[in-house]
Amino acid sequence: MxxxxxxxxxxxxxxxxxxxxxxxxxxxxxxxxxxxxxxxxxxxxxxxxxxxxxxxxxxxxxxxxxxxxxxxxxxxxxxxxxxxxxxxxxxxxxxxxxxxxxxxxxxxxxxxxxxxxxxxxxxxxxxxxxxxxxxxxxxxxxxxxxxxxxxxxxxxxxxxxxxxxxxxxxxxxxxxxxxxxxxxxxxxxxxxxxxxxxxxxxxxxxxxxxxxxxxxxxxxxxxQSMRRLVEQSLSEKQFAQLIGKARLYQYLPKKEKEQLPELLYGESHFSSIAKDYYSDKSFCKEQSGDINLWKVYNLITGANKSSYIDTFLERGVNAFEFTQGLSKAISGDSDYRWFLS
Structure with a gap:
């Protein structure tokens, strides 16, 4: 280091x-x-x-x-x-x-x-x-x-x-x-x-x-928490699943939503993330379609720049927590599994 x-x-x-x-x-x-x-x-x-x-x-x-x-x-x-x-x-x-x-x-x-x-x-x-x-x-x-x-x-x-x-x-x-x-x-x-x-x-x-x-x-x-994100990746299928589930999350019944980790990003944010998966010069997918979690994290924090000032920091912290949760979910040990399954 x-x-x-x-x-x-x-x-x-x-x-x-x-x-x-x-x-x-x-x-x-x-x-x-x-x-x-x-x-x-x-x-x-x-x-x-x-x-x-x-x-x-x-x-x-x-x-x-x-x-x-x-x-x-x-x-x-x-x-x-x-x-x-x-x-x-x-x-x-x-x-x-x-x-x-x-x-x-x-x-x-x-x-x-x-x-x-x-x-x-x-x-x-x-x-x-x-x-x-x-x-x-x-x-x-x-x-x-x-x-x-x-x-x-x-x-x-x-x-x-x-x-x-x-x-x-x-x-x-x-x-x-x-x-x-x-x-x-x-x-x-x-x-x-x-x-x-x-x-x-x-x-x-x-x-x-x-x-x-x-x-x-x-x-x-x-x-070190951020650095470890480089070591794990999502396949194209997993990333597509993540985008789809993140959009569904906004419309879940209240009781179901309360059982899942908090996600503070909405439809417009994940549309931007999906677009940048293909087009962002620094954080787009690999040729195979895989994308490491460090890049996923930066796609989320990049989308956060379109948030209003008064929600910017909460969403910034949520991006960190969410990506850390995805890291655990890849190993099957996290409430965040719902977003990838």
Whole structure:
């Protein structure tokens, strides 16, 4: 197993060293990583925005009953950066890749009655209901089946999950640490690297929670789980069975569905997966029709990029759990057998 560190001059300090050295290394060498400038780790109905835009051009939503402000998108991103810098001292940290969606438009009081075409820029207000971001650590990489993976930390905020019509209450945040597949920008997120719906009213508390998640993340275990996927394959018949059963899953009677593992992907996702089985340049089938589970996993995470921001992380984790379940099902020891039988 190979751990590639980009910054050989970096001082190894802080708790990040425990995460890094948990991986056995066959050698350390310098290599060049070119981060994609247009980092579309999620695509559906989202736009790339900058941190300065969120900080300087967007208003901060408040709780209507008491006019208390929410924690802004930019504050969430900055607290995450602070946590990453605290743990991975000396490591290079990229600028955040940020995607936002569901723009909420408004206008200042002096613009009441002004025609839209006559509005001045300073009379317009905006904020984004949903936002996702990630920081990459280009000095910490792994390789699976020729795909370079870069350690990444990020989060999701969705104001549509808050009751902004009430008094100020604990707000929900989602954050993660995992790998980004640099071949395709697919996110690889495991269960121990994800915090769902963390609630807080404090920036200090939020920072501490992110630090705790990063510190407890078992990078070696996550990496090895994904790496083993290369060793198992589905035949063309099994893959076709999987696609068919996944589509049937959505329409199962409630009682039958409750007996099966959760699958958070729908018809459109599996149509994309079926198409990419033949056409994806990096993860399509072999000439024989076989496809290894690492490629299946990436077909699923690739389809996940069409999910809305507020469901993106849950489906990312579900892709990992689902593919791990298929791995066990191949040996006949899993509730996931239904999807292949």
């Amino acid at each position: 190979e751990l590639v560190r980009m910054n050989n001059n970096a001082k190894d300090q802080g708790r990040g060293e425990d995460i890094i050295t948990s991986l056995p290394s066959s050698g350390t060498h310098k290599t060049e990583v070119k981060l994609l400038e247009n980092n579309q780790f999620i695509k559906a109905n989202s736009t790339a925005v900058s941190l300065s835009h969120l900080r300087e051009d967007c208003i901060i939503p408040v709780f209507a009953n008491d006019n208390e402000q929410t924690i802004s998108h930019s504050e969430f991103i900055e607290q995450t950066r602070s946590a990453v810098e605290d743990i991975f001292q000396g490591e290079e940290i990229s600028e955040p890749a940020i995607r936002a969606s569901h723009m909420i438009k408004g206008r200042t009081p002096d613009a009441i009655g002004v025609a839209v075409k006559d509005l001045r820029e300073e009379q317009k207000t905006i904020y984004y209901e949903r936002m996702a971001f990630l920081f990459s650590l280009p000095g910490i990489t792994q390789t699976i089946d020729g795909n370079q993976l870069t350690l990444s930390v990020g989060g999701v905020r969705a104001y549509n999950h808050e009751n902004l019509y009430s008094k100020k209450s604990a707000e929900k945040f989602k954050f993660f640490i995992g790998f980004e597949n640099m071949v395709c920008c697919n996110m690889c997120i495991g269960t121990d690297g994800y915090k769902k719906d963390y609630r807080t009213t404090s920036l200090t508390d939020l920072n501490e929670a992110i630090v705790n998640l990063i510190s407890s993340y078992e990078m070696k275990k996550h990496y």
